[in-house]
Amino acid sequence: MNKSLWRRVVEAYQKPMYVMVCKHIWGIVFTVFAYNTAIAGLLMLVMSDESFWDNFIISQCIGFSIAIVNTLVMGHIKSSKWRWVALSITLPTSIAIGITLALWITGLGDWSHPLALPTVFVGLFFGIIAAIITTLFEQIENLDMEVKQRELNLVESEKRQMEAQLKMLQAQIEPHFLFNTLANVSSLIDTDPALSKKLLERLNDWLRIALVRARSDSATLGDELEMLENYLQILKIRFGERLRWDTDVDGEARSMMFPPMLLQPLVENAVRHGIEPKIGGGAIRIRATLDDRLLRIEVSDTGVGLLNKDSSGAGLANVRARLATLFGDQGRLLIQDNLGGGVTAILELPR
Numbered sequence: 001m002n003k004s005l006w007r008r009v010v011e012a013y014q015k016p017m018y019v020m021v022c023k024h025i026w027g028i029v030f031t032v033f034a035y036n037t038a039i040a041g042l043l044m045l046v047m048s049d050e051s052f053w054d055n056f057i058i059s060q061c062i063g064f065s066i067a068i069v070n071t072l073v074m075g076h077i078k079s080s081k082w083r084w085v086a087l088s089i090t091l092p093t094s095i096a097i098g099i100t101l102a103l104w105i106t107g108l109g110d111w112s113h114p115l116a117l118p119t120v121f122v123g124l125f126f127g128i129i130a131a132i133i134t135t136l137f138e139q140i141e142n143l144d145m146e147v148k149q150r151e152l153n154l155v156e157s158e159k160r161q162m163e164a165q166l167k168m169l170q171a172q173i174e175p176h177f178l179f180n181t182l183a184n185v186s187s188l189i190d191t192d193p194a195l196s197k198k199l200l201e202r203l204n205d206w207l208r209i210a211l212v213r214a215r216s217d218s219a220t221l222g223d224e225l226e227m228l229e230n231y232l233q234i235l236k237i238r239f240g241e242r243l244r245w246d247t248d249v250d251g252e253a254r255s256m257m258f259p260p261m262l263l264q265p266l267v268e269n270a271v272r273h274g275i276e277p278k279i280g281g282g283a284i285r286i287r288a289t290l291d292d293r294l295l296r297i298e299v300s301d302t303g304v305g306l307l308n309k310d311s312s313g314a315g316l317a318n319v320r321a322r323l324a325t326l327f328g329d330q331g332r333l334l335i336q337d338n339l340g341g342g343v344t345a346i347l348e349l350p351r
């Protein structure tokens with residue numbers, strides 16, 4: 001990466017942080033200023049002999065002196081106990097600095113002025129109140145951060161559990177298909193070596209795509225359809241002209257993010273329960289449509305249909321379990337009979 005590009009990356013990263021820090025600093029300055037002004041108004045009511053301007057200057061000098069000195073010191077002390085020990089030193093010191101500065105700005109003289117000593121006690125009183133309030137806010141903020149961190153840890157834990165469950169569900173599908181295909185290869189080796197070789201080549205293509213999908217953090221419906229095409233080509237070797245299929249999915253739908261191995265169980269059910277029992281075989285049609293909320297995928301077959309839709313095998317139960325894990329109530333799998341024969345499996349996923 002060249003230096004100019006690296007500089008732009010760093011600037012892009014730091015800019016939001018810089019803005020956030022500036023807003024935080026200005027927020028503190030405004031809070032201290034408002035607190036000091038309120039004290040000046042209160043002192044004006046109690047000590048009416050002094051002008052509001054003198055009280056305002058004294059309050060601002062003491063308040064900002066306390067804020068600056070204690071912020072610089074407390075930033076290096078983590079222990080709550082040692083913070084209060086340090087405060088017993090820094091608070092009187094910062095008040096003395098503030099009073100000295102205020103006496104000089106207002107022209108009231110030096111520490112021999114009658115207002116100096118009472119101002120020390122007033123500064124200690126309001127300084128301790130400010131320290132207590134600041135400490136309480138810090139504790140609230142720390143508790144809030146701890147709660148958020150626990151929530152984050154809980155979400156991460158649930159995410160890891162979900163990923164483990166998804167991998168387990170996916171692992172239940174792949175061996176079943178592999179064992180069936182290898183059994184077909186074994187039966188074809190003696191009777192039709194050329195066809196068994198072709199079947200192995202198709203299986204090799206399927207495995208290559210499956211491995212890429214397994215190692216990828218993201219995949220699309222187009223990737224799934226490519227993998228499914230190899231799967232159907234493998235089945236085609238066994239079924240011949242008894243198995244036909246076509247796909248109606250446009251480019252926008254193909255680019256949608258899509259969980260791996262979610263379509264294959266639907267096609268597998270269509271072949272096993274619809275096409276295979278039918279003497280003349282049948283056709284499978286895969287269609288996807290998009291609307292504002294849903295990606296809707298239909299896997300239709302012209303086979304014999306399902307005799308019992310509620311007990312149609314582990315494949316559909318696996319799909320429903322993965323949908324519930326990934327999308328909750330927003331993901332659905334519907335099974336319905338076709339009027340002309342066969343079954344349609346409808347998969348609805350939130351966009």
